[in-house]
Amino acid sequence: MDRFFNPRSIAIIGSFREGYFGGYVMVHSLLGAGYEGSIFPVNPGYREIHGIKVYPSLRDIPGTADVAVVMINARSVTAMLKECADQGIRSVVVVSDGFAERDEEGVRLQQEVVSFAGSLGLRIIGPNTAGVVNTANGFNPCPYEAGYYKLRQGVTAICAQTGMINPQAFAYPDMRFGVSKICDFGNKCDVDECDLLEYLEEDGKTEVISMYLESILNGPRFMKLASRVATKKPVLVLKAGRTEDGAKASESHTGSLAMDDRIFEAACAQAGILRLDRFRDIFEMPKIFSSQERLSGNRVGILTVTGGVAVVAIDECAKQGLSVASLGQDAAGALEKLFVGLGKNPVDVGPMMAAVPNAFDLYPKILGAILGDRNVDALFTVLWATPAGNVISRYVEAYERLKTQFKKPVVSWIYGPDAGAVAELAGRLEQIGFPVYDTPEKCIRALGLAWKYRRCTAHGGIA
Amino acid sequence: MDRFFNPRSIAIIGSFREGYFGGYVMVHSLLGAGYEGSIFPVNPGYREIHGIKVYPSLRDIPGTADVAVVMINARSVTAMLKECADQGIRSVVVVSDGFAERDEEGVRLQQEVVSFAGSLGLRIIGPNTAGVVNTANGFNPCPYEAGYYKLRQGVTAICAQTGMINPQAFAYPDMRFGVSKICDFGNKCDVDECDLLEYLEEDGKTEVISMYLESILNGPRFMKLASRVATKKPVLVLKAGRTEDGAKASESHTGSLAMDDRIFEAACAQAGILRLDRFRDIFEMPKIFSSQERLSGNRVGILTVTGGVAVVAIDECAKQGLSVASLGQDAAGALEKLFVGLGKNPVDVGPMMAAVPNAFDLYPKILGAILGDRNVDALFTVLWATPAGNVISRYVEAYERLKTQFKKPVVSWIYGPDAGAVAELAGRLEQIGFPVYDTPEKCIRALGLAWKYRRCTAHGGIA
Numbered sequence: 001m002d003r004f005f006n007p008r009s010i011a012i013i014g015s016f017r018e019g020y021f022g023g024y025v026m027v028h029s030l031l032g033a034g035y036e037g038s039i040f041p042v043n044p045g046y047r048e049i050h051g052i053k054v055y056p057s058l059r060d061i062p063g064t065a066d067v068a069v070v071m072i073n074a075r076s077v078t079a080m081l082k083e084c085a086d087q088g089i090r091s092v093v094v095v096s097d098g099f100a101e102r103d104e105e106g107v108r109l110q111q112e113v114v115s116f117a118g119s120l121g122l123r124i125i126g127p128n129t130a131g132v133v134n135t136a137n138g139f140n141p142c143p144y145e146a147g148y149y150k151l152r153q154g155v156t157a158i159c160a161q162t163g164m165i166n167p168q169a170f171a172y173p174d175m176r177f178g179v180s181k182i183c184d185f186g187n188k189c190d191v192d193e194c195d196l197l198e199y200l201e202e203d204g205k206t207e208v209i210s211m212y213l214e215s216i217l218n219g220p221r222f223m224k225l226a227s228r229v230a231t232k233k234p235v236l237v238l239k240a241g242r243t244e245d246g247a248k249a250s251e252s253h254t255g256s257l258a259m260d261d262r263i264f265e266a267a268c269a270q271a272g273i274l275r276l277d278r279f280r281d282i283f284e285m286p287k288i289f290s291s292q293e294r295l296s297g298n299r300v301g302i303l304t305v306t307g308g309v310a311v312v313a314i315d316e317c318a319k320q321g322l323s324v325a326s327l328g329q330d331a332a333g334a335l336e337k338l339f340v341g342l343g344k345n346p347v348d349v350g351p352m353m354a355a356v357p358n359a360f361d362l363y364p365k366i367l368g369a370i371l372g373d374r375n376v377d378a379l380f381t382v383l384w385a386t387p388a389g390n391v392i393s394r395y396v397e398a399y400e401r402l403k404t405q406f407k408k409p410v411v412s413w414i415y416g417p418d419a420g421a422v423a424e425l426a427g428r429l430e431q432i433g434f435p436v437y438d439t440p441e442k443c444i445r446a447l448g449l450a451w452k453y454r455r456c457t458a459h460g461g462i463a
Numbered sequence: 464m465d466r467f468f469n470p471r472s473i474a475i476i477g478s479f480r481e482g483y484f485g486g487y488v489m490v491h492s493l494l495g496a497g498y499e500g501s502i503f504p505v506n507p508g509y510r511e512i513h514g515i516k517v518y519p520s521l522r523d524i525p526g527t528a529d530v531a532v533v534m535i536n537a538r539s540v541t542a543m544l545k546e547c548a549d550q551g552i553r554s555v556v557v558v559s560d561g562f563a564e565r566d567e568e569g570v571r572l573q574q575e576v577v578s579f580a581g582s583l584g585l586r587i588i589g590p591n592t593a594g595v596v597n598t599a600n601g602f603n604p605c606p607y608e609a610g611y612y613k614l615r616q617g618v619t620a621i622c623a624q625t626g627m628i629n630p631q632a633f634a635y636p637d638m639r640f641g642v643s644k645i646c647d648f649g650n651k652c653d654v655d656e657c658d659l660l661e662y663l664e665e666d667g668k669t670e671v672i673s674m675y676l677e678s679i680l681n682g683p684r685f686m687k688l689a690s691r692v693a694t695k696k697p698v699l700v701l702k703a704g705r706t707e708d709g710a711k712a713s714e715s716h717t718g719s720l721a722m723d724d725r726i727f728e729a730a731c732a733q734a735g736i737l738r739l740d741r742f743r744d745i746f747e748m749p750k751i752f753s754s755q756e757r758l759s760g761n762r763v764g765i766l767t768v769t770g771g772v773a774v775v776a777i778d779e780c781a782k783q784g785l786s787v788a789s790l791g792q793d794a795a796g797a798l799e800k801l802f803v804g805l806g807k808n809p810v811d812v813g814p815m816m817a818a819v820p821n822a823f824d825l826y827p828k829i830l831g832a833i834l835g836d837r838n839v840d841a842l843f844t845v846l847w848a849t850p851a852g853n854v855i856s857r858y859v860e861a862y863e864r865l866k867t868q869f870k871k872p873v874v875s876w877i878y879g880p881d882a883g884a885v886a887e888l889a890g891r892l893e894q895i896g897f898p899v900y901d902t903p904e905k906c907i908r909a910l911g912l913a914w915k916y917r918r919c920t921a922h923g924g925i926a
Binding site for chain 1: 482483484485560561564565566607608609610611623624625626627630631632633634635636637675677703704705706707708709711712713741742743769770771772773774775777778780781782786787804809813814816817820847849850851852878879880881882885902903904
């Protein structure tokens with residue numbers, strides 16, 4: 001498996017016509033990402049691409065390649081696998097589509113690939129995949145033009161049964177918490193979620209695993225593995241094809257059969273898998289784990305500028321099994337001394353902000369009082385951003401101090417009349433390691449997942 | 464009620480100290496929004512503010528005012544109401560806080576306000592409110608500095624039991640579908656959701672009503688009214704304080720008692736109220752109604768660049784009571800002729816995009832084939848945006864044609880590696896009247912609400 005992510009050399013077999021897809025783009029992606037291994041483009045019709053020699057056939061490349069990427073007509077793939085094996089290549093990414101996701105003929109071709117690869121001892125990712133990325137070594141053989149090539153290094157691995165997680169589909173440069181590895185299983189005729197789980201379990205660069213699955217090929221194996229991995233790192237799974245229609249659509253997407261959703265739900269709870277609900281969760285929920293301290297309890301402090309959002313958040317807390325912290329006497333007293341009415345959770349600074357000219361001077365004290373309270377396990381903050389009056393910097397300064405002072409998760413939601421100021425403050429807080437979500441509900445859901453993880457690691461299962 | 468939204472003159476009683484809150488800001492907001500009525504700031508300590516004369520007391524203003532806004536200490540409000548009545552002012556917005564949301568003393572003060580106003584025949588919005596906005600006449604007396612003052616005119620009225628919907632809290636300039644009126648009820652000691660519903664029912668500028676409520680003061684009246692209004696315009700309601708903790712928090716937010724959530728749920732279904740789930744829904748869900756044709760059936764066509772998102776969308780369709788359309792022979796045949804494999808719903812153009820150099824030339828034909836199909840009632844599109852190759856303009860051109868050709872709702876989700884390109888395409892599509900949501904699930908939820916509305920108007924109730 002490691003050869004797929006850490007190859008010393010890659011052979012690329014396909015068209016090198018200039019465009020948005022194919023070998024031309026892939027070589028460009030690798031160069032742009034700073035991959036330092038050898039790149040061997042293979043195509044009899046080209047001599048050079050992006051300044052790199054193109055070889056007429058696999059037989060002509062110097063030595064062998066640790067991994068080959070195949071982007072040719074589905075019908076020719078099996079023959080190419082044979083060539084790969086002949087050249088000593090054992091790891092192949094089949095980008096080509098037109099297999100089990102297409103039609104009967106495709107199903108047959110895929111079976112052929114499987115049995116052929118099996119007999120030759122090859123490992124296959126795909127077919128119908130956008131491939132892999134490893135941010136640690138610049139290995140980004142993305143076959144689609146993304147417009148950017150370097151991804152920020154981080155500790156989250158994202159794996160999916162869709163190319164929707166690869167660089168061409170998602171604005172990773174805007175994601176302030178980076179990724180370690182990306183893998184699109186495609187039709188997963190060979191390498192599947194279990195192989196990835198096993199690999200990522202031992203991967204020192206990965207601390208959180210986030211997956212999108214439409215099917216699980218070997219349910220018992222997956223659950224056994226996941227429950228072992230979950231004791232070491234959080235495993236987040238979005239399972240699509242939950243409904244009958246969805247399952248049918250998944251069949252024609254990646255040619256795979258879905259499992260009964262209720263069984264999966266129960267099994268997740270048993271195995272300590274953190275189940276996701278929405279597509280964006282795949283990217284957004286890992287950051288509570290990758291950037292924040294682990295939760296030690298479920299009592300949430302709420303610091304808000306507006307009572308309305310506190311009510312929304314408290315409703316969501318109840319849904320997530322979180323409780324609203326009751327402030328201890330010390331914290332309540334300290335807050336009450338700062339401004340009358342402040343000494344209860346949710347701590348609503350709205351009236352204070354309107355009444356006190358330099359309210360921001362008090363902000364660090366308020367944060368400190370809440371987070372220093374032994375009755376508070378985590379903090380949800382609602383921040384009002386404005387481009388005026390240095391407000392953004394004041395918030396950032398206050399948060400800077402928290403980093404070293406407290407070992408409790410803090411999640412923030414930012415609102416305000418100026419989208420630019422909201423984005424700027426979000427960016428700056430995330431830069432210093434505090435996750436920001438774009439709805440109050442998401443903030444609480446993130447804490448809910450952290451609490452679920454805490455329970456499942458403490459008692460060996462969520463249920 | 465109309466005097467609150469269409470006053471010929473406004474008296475503003477409070478502090479005019481320069482800052483982010485209060486009379487200083489309010490006068491600025493009104494001037495910035497282009498309000499053409501008379502503005503009478505009232506405060507003995509000032510002579511002029513933003514070039515406008517300040518009057519020492521209400522008695523000194525010339526004639527009377529259609530509406531007064533009061534921003535003084537809670538304890539002085541009752542006395543000020545008396546002055547208002549003496550000057551013939553019948554409509555008062557009480558921005559001041561420190562009432563039922565604060566403590567026992569505040570509860571008492573609020574009761575005093577209520578009985579006083581009742582005896583004097585005044586109508587009160589608030590206390591503890593950020594007030595109202597009317598985009599038609601530039602009446603934007605926002606007491607908080609928002610940094611912008613003009614809001615785009617539209618057909619959606621947004622009312623809430625929180626100032627989180629007023630200009631200082633939300634980036635209305637970025638919302639491409641404008642609003643007609645905004646109203647924060649605050650503690651709603653007098654004017655409440657029922658008054659607003661009644662008013663908005665007859666308001667020619669309002670076609671959609673979106674509300675955030677923590678409590679409903681008169682359940683039966685609200686339900687009766689809402690069910691009548693819902694036959695004319697969609698009424699969307701986010702009800703917070705659904706859980707026990709949330710209800711308790713709501714009490715200290717606006718001093719109001721929540722109703723049992725299950726009763727509310729059943730009543731909504733009965734009355735044809737479209738219930739919202741998430742805070743952002745208040746702003747985002749109305750646009751399916753304000754910009755799109757009404758749904759005539761529940762069969763959804765899906766046009767996607769990626770199979771994975773289609774599966775996610777189909778799962779969501781099932782949750783929303785929508786079905787995945789089966790294409791008719793004509794449409795299927797036409798699509799299949801354009802590219803093999805295209806003739807089934809979801810229509811996945813992914814393989815075509817990778818294989819055909821000028822795939823975008825086919826886009827209008829594909830859209831036309833799906834929307835022209837009698838078996839398709841609405842369309843969900845997944846668009847891949849890139850700054851390269853004029854792609855954004857090609858999409859926009861294709862959508863331009865749809866506007867006149869088809870009377871079916873179209874909702875879009877846009878993804879891609881470049882956040883700027885995604886935002887640009889979203890902006891341009893919304894400019895020409897096609898709503899874009901930032902997750903695939905939201906697109907389908909919007910169609911789900913449209914379908915719910917269709918059912919409730921067709922049969923007089925959703926249940």
